[in-house]
Amino acid sequence: MSSFAASPAAVGGSSRAGDLFQLLRDGRPRTRAELAITTGLxxxxxxxxxxxxxxxxxxxxxxxxxxxxxxxxxxxxxxPGGRVVVAVDIGATHGVVALTDLACTVIDSHRRELDIAAGPRVVLDWVVAQTREILSANSRAFGDLAGIGIGLPGPVEHTSGRPTSPPIMPGWDGFDVAGFVREQLEVPVLVDNDVNIMALGEQATEWPEHDNLLFVKASTGIGAGIISSGRLQRGAVGAAGDLGHVRVPHAEEVVCRCGNTGCLEAVVGGPAIAAGLRDRGVPASTVRDVVELVRAGDPAAIAAVRQAGRDIGTVLATCVNLLNPSIIVIGGGLATAGEHLLAGIREVVYQRSLPLSTAQLRIVASRATDAAGVLGAAMMVIQSVLSADAVERLLSA
Amino acid sequence: MSSFAASPAAVGGSSRAGDLFQLLRDGRPRTRAELAITTGLxxxxxxxxxxxxxxxxxxxxxxxxxxxxxxxxxxxxxxPGGRVVVAVDIGATHGVVALTDLACTVIDSHRRELDIAAGPRVVLDWVVAQTREILSANSRAFGDLAGIGIGLPGPVEHTSGRPTSPPIMPGWDGFDVAGFVREQLEVPVLVDNDVNIMALGEQATEWPEHDNLLFVKASTGIGAGIISSGRLQRGAVGAAGDLGHVRVPHAEEVVCRCGNTGCLEAVVGGPAIAAGLRDRGVPASTVRDVVELVRAGDPAAIAAVRQAGRDIGTVLATCVNLLNPSIIVIGGGLATAGEHLLAGIREVVYQRSLPLSTAQLRIVASRATDAAGVLGAAMMVIQSVLSADAVERLLSA
Known part of the structure; x- marks a missing residue:
């Protein structure tokens, strides 16, 4: 074998403190002598x-x-307790601010109703105030704060931390969310859309052994977060994972809010399912109504959710052929309706995707559930500030 | 700003020779003094x-x-001339062995007809013999060989270098291709499927500024290679990019060789287009026949290729929503039929994908064309053997 050949001990070849830290991140205690042997330093x-x-x-x-x-x-x-992270999950009508350690363990968490349409200044002023409050309430110094991660309910250009044409966030388009918060708190601020951070939170805390994970949020809207080769994939302008506006075959007459017809979201989004139930005389208008009807055993609601699963499965079969994930995790409000949604999804994915891609594929319900967003926002910051380069800069500053 | 904040000069913080080499890979000459200033060493x-x-x-x-x-x-x-790479592109009926330098420039290349069904030993014995011959013919010592990259016309488990259930490669399933060649030549051997290496070759040599590129091979079969965040994405078992068996809406009665119905490949693969033309009295049986008819101005062939473009576009519209590439490159035999295929693809993608994802999306024909496979096989080896870790190991050996 040539000396060009790959070796798993690559990190041992490096002499930076940042790289030594990567070795210690597994949590296993080591003496100085053990570290010297492992690294060759x-x-x-x-x-x-x-x-x-x-x-x-x-x-x-x-x-x-x-x-x-x-x-x-x-x-x-x-x-892990050496520094803390503030993780923020903003939805259309709620906000959560949580404090975590560097192992992504939630120390404290506050949730309140808020209206995203109040605009970025109002919402982010609350985030800033809440950050100071949660640090103080948990007796952590401001200097302990490693960074702030924020999830927003719309497309975000991750590199700049600005929302791009978000459909349900009036006043936020192009707003410098990261800059606005950083100006007041002077720590790193990372911003992404809610489905991406849910994918990150779910993968990091529940399925770390899966490097190719597809997370699907099925609720009022439908979206996906893609982890390939262990990394969240955001695409060229941060728009990756938008499954909601893929066309499904049998619904070409249905008009979607995006202006196109036959979009997945216009067929299986919570409001669409509820409207279908109303047409059959069953009163429902929200995702929550649909879930409660399913739990109460309403046959029409169960059939509608199962069919929604099949329609989502049609689109996911394409995703499986394209991305070859080892696990698909279904989250969002509709996923709380029991096994009916997953059964519909599995039925179509296993029928339509290639045997090679489905041989070891798992399709499961979210385990992190409501916490996925906050966990992912924290993980986004942790991955960034604990990288070898970031630690090296911290130590040499 | 906290010292945790990101900095583009990350490589400068490192003191390994492998990292210094990464700095020099841009080809710009620097003095020792300039290197000391840039790196801080x-x-x-x-x-x-x-x-x-x-x-x-x-x-x-x-x-x-x-x-x-x-x-x-x-x-x-x-x-770049310090070492050389042997790049091998094996198709169903041909093989190419090329010699390149470390900048992916082809120095020499040999092509011959071969039958993949002759089995791995026959084909790979030819690869080994041809490797020795091309080195000798170009007066390069065996010690100059940095590695061998091999592309095969079927799914490959990249980490082990073994084909997995390849449909057109009898005798190759599970065969240790990398191990067989490495045993005889004792250099690193990397193996992948042909569409993945075409994607890599096209991106590295023609579109290096695009970190999110989707390469589509449209020929007898239909497949894709995905580059996201600058990395080729292979999926959990190396099956990513299989677009050929995605169902297209209006063709549910067409039976595919995979056993399912309505697969894209069964509708727009070369043989399917040719069969459609024969039904209309136009004699055609291969991709080449179809391309020649289009070039001769046959209206039925032009219409068929345009419609094939629309059908491929239907599937690519989903890919665009899912992956948000900045460029889609169309290669393979059908792409040589002029603008008709691309026009059909563009028509549907720009109609069906989200405006945010298509605002800056380009859809272009392959530039590397027939050379894409060989260039990608070389690039796969170059990326591996010139990584900071690999160079560090080489130097400390």
Missing amino acids: ARSTVAARVDLLLASGLVAAVGEAASSGGRPPSRFAFN | ARSTVAARVDLLLASGLVAAVGEAASSGGRPPSRFAFN
Whole structure:
């Protein structure tokens, strides 16, 4: 074999403190001697790097190893409580601000009703005030804040942190959300759309072994978050994952709010299902109404949700052929209606997708459920601020 | 701003020779002093790293900078000719073996007819013999060979280098292609399917500014290669990009070779278009026949190809909503029939996809055409062996 060949110990070849930290992120405590052996670095270099990481709070001493005589050596490990993250999940009619540690564990969380149409200044002023309050209520210094992650209910250009033509967010188009918050709080601020952060939260906390995950939110609207090769895929302008306006075959006469006809969302979005039930004499207008009818055993509602699953499945069969995920996670309000939605989805995906792609494919309901957004907003910040480069910059500042 | 904030100069924070090499890969010559300033490293460290890179052949001295008195300082740059790559593109009935440098420039290329059904040993023995021959014919030592990249006409599990249930490759299922070649030649061997490597070749050589590119091969079969966030996406088992068996709405009675009905490939694959033309009294049986009829101005053939474009467009509209690429490149035999195929595709994609996703979307014909496979096979090897980690391992070996 040539020395060009791949080796899993790549990180060991590096001498930066940021890379040493990546090694410690698995949480396993190691002595300085163990770190020197694993990385191939001189013990004096390891000692200096560990001192830097201890001073930053990102790494802590966690007990002692057995001694072979003399003073027992200390062990060091990633210290998830060393910094905190504020995670914000904004919906059309609600907002959640949560405090997490660097392991994405929620320490505290506040939820309130709000109207996204009040505009960015009103909503973000609340986010800023709530950030200060939640830090103070949990006795954390402002300097402990590693960053703020914000999820919004519309398309976002992730690199700039600005919403782009969001349909249900009047006043937000092009607004510098990241800049507005950063100006007041002076920490990194990362912004993305709600379905992307739900995908990230679901994957990071519930399915970390799946590098190719498709998260589908089925509620008033229909959207998807795509994780391929372990990374959230946002597309060229942050519009990836918009399944709601894919055409479904048997509904070409249905007009969608987007102006096209036959869109998935116009057929299986909560309001569309409710309207179909009203036509059959069953009173319903929201996703919640539909879910309650299903739970109460209403046959028309059960049939409608099962058919919605089949229609979503038609579009997901294409997604499976295209992306070859190992798991599809269904979240959003409609997914709380029990197994009926998933049964419809599975029926069509396993019939229509290629055997090679479905041989090991799982289709499951969201486990993170309501918390997915907040967990993903936190994870977005954690992945960014704990990267080798970010830690290296922090330590050399 | 917190020191956690992102910085574009991340590579400058690193002190590995492999990282210094990444800086030089842009081809711009730099003096040791310039490298020290850009990276923030000590000049003695830079000098030692540059010596290692010079010895490896990956970097070369390329003339001198202006002197401010005394001996003028040398400039150093990436040396694409320092090593070579063998790139192999195997189709159902042909094989190409090419020699390239590390900048993906083709130095020499041999093509011959072969039958993939002869099985892996026969075909790969030819690849091994041809590799030795092309090195010798171009006066390159075997030690100059950085690796071999192989494209195959079927699904491949990229991590293991084995075909998985390939429909047109009898005898190849599960065969250890990478291992078989590596055993005889002892260099890194990377294997992928033909459409993935075409996507890679097209993107790397013609559209490097597009990090989100969808490559579609329209020929006897229909397939896609997906590049998202600058990386080829293979999916969980290497089956990503299989557009050929997505159902198209108006063709539910057409039976496909996969056993399902209404698959895109069964409607717009070359043989299907030819069969449609025969039904109308126009003699045609292959993709080449269809292309020649279009070029000769046959109205039925032109109409058939335009309609094939619309059908492909229906599926691509979904891909655009899902992946949000900035460019779709159409290759394969059918794409050589002039603008008719692309016109049909554009017609439907721009009608059916979301305005946000199509505002800056380009839909173009392949530029790399027949060379895309070989260029991609070379690029697959180059990306792997010139990564910071791989170069670091090479230098410290």
